[in-house]
Amino acid sequence: MKDGVNGVALAVFIFFFLLVTAMGFLASRWRKAENENSLDEWGLGGRSFGTWVTWFLLGGDLYTAYTFVAVPAAIYAAGAAGFFAVPYTILVYPLIFTFLPRLWSVSHKHGYVTTSDFVRGRFGSKGLSLAVAVTGILATMPYIALQLVGIQAVLDVMGVGGGEDTNWFIKDLPLLIAFGVLAAYTYSSGLRAPALIAFVKDTLIYIVIAVAIIYIPIKLGGFDEIFAKAGDAYSQTNPATGAPRGALVPPEAGQWTYATLALGSALALFMYPHSITATLSSRSREVIRRNTTILPLYSLMLGLLALLGFMAIAAGIKVQNGQLAIPQLFETMFPDWFAGVAFAAIGIGALVPAAIMSIAAANLFTRNIYKDFIKPDATPAQETKVSKLVSLLVKVGALAFVLTMDKTVAINFQLLGGIWILQTFPALVGGLFTRWFHRWALLAGWAVGMVYGTAAAYGVASPTQKHFGGSSKEIPGIGEIGYIGLTAFVLNVVVTVVLTFVLKALKAPDGIDETKPEDYTADAGDPGVQVELPPATAGTSH
């Protein structure tokens, strides 16, 4: 790390930051609606986004700053095992092709804003809906915190994070400013702000990746050289474990882990509230299907980005904290001004998902906790007000989390969040295709999955951590090492199926299903489905 502040890089960074700040505030005027006081407007951008806006929004949402920092960092640390992010994002799209359009249709027809809205409507169970909402909020909070960790990494490398001995206030001031601004424009513009900023973010990211993937290998003597050096580095014995640091190809024993992580993560991704928020903001069913065919462009970018991890090794980057490997690589290899562009890309890359995540968590709270349990007669205007306030609270919470606790805590929780959110899959995706599952069985399955997943993750030790040392563990009955989330998911499904049989035999009350089969295939323009819902139906259709 260079001593002092990198002035040129910082200036470029600040320029882009000011640019997106202005855009964030102006966004509220973009495609302005007549009635701003509805959750559909603030929280879903009026459900009006077309193919390209949705593409940028989803891309900006799913491929977060943390992804950009963490995926190459994992490669830098251990090699092949970190590359599972690529098959993971390959599998996501055929998967969502099958179920997301159904969710869009039924949500549009009934004015659902969150996944929990759907679960409650489908199964007539507030309890199950609450379980889904709480899981969503719990899984999202640490994810927002990690976006901050991403910004921090960039600030550190630019030299504005301060050293360990600086006063905490000065040290954290840049982060506080960035976050204050983010909170302010999310509050005033809602989902329109990240949608507009996503254009800048993705353009910058694509430029940086394109340059990095050509420029850096040329400077380092080509890919042959890079992989030869990386291979050498991985074969060195790690003194902490007594085993090699990593491998260029996953060994036989690591292949189950690799496949289960890819599959489990793919199943989990669209259970996250922020993915659903971005999906429901699209204008039509077609927009979603079309997007599953163009979103993989981001996966390709992610694959190229992952290769930067090898380049960091080949370039001789030595960092204690793996998260700094990529920012440090940029700082070392690029001229200062372009390093600034790259840092801006990561920094803005953190703002977009953080905004969407806080909106999504706020919507969950408002619709499925506030309205269902605290104030059932809330008007759409009140809902919007509560949502805006909660979006602020959620961000302040995440900030407090990052500033007061060790970074590893946020990472541990995010790992747990992935395991947890996967447990809502049977209720949500199961519910989209069949009403066969019993609501109580789904709730029991969810509980079993949550408890098993948490306990199993708690029991994983690593050389540096006693608990939550990783996300994979021996699969009971198979004996291979696999992703805990997926094992918990299988348990969850088994419990759900068995209990459904039992409860049906006992004739347990089934709950009222307010949806009809044709709701799941309805498209914009069909009778009863308006392109834009009038605000009144958004709040009162239940």
Add this chain to the structure above:
Amino acid sequence: MTPVRVIIALCLTAPFVAMLWVGSYAKTDPAFIGIPFFYWYQMAWVLISTALTMTAYKLWQRDQRARRGGTR
């Protein structure tokens, strides 16, 4: 299940088979411009699966249109 729907299902399941069978691609050779097989093969699958999803999308659109035309 119409033949078109079978093809759609195949297009959508193929990536799962290819990617979850890690043993089929966990090797370094043949390398492509210095990138080991393991890496370029998976990146190639990003493109392959995109083409497959796109095919599924087109077929599905045609299927829907035919279906609607038939019922009206």
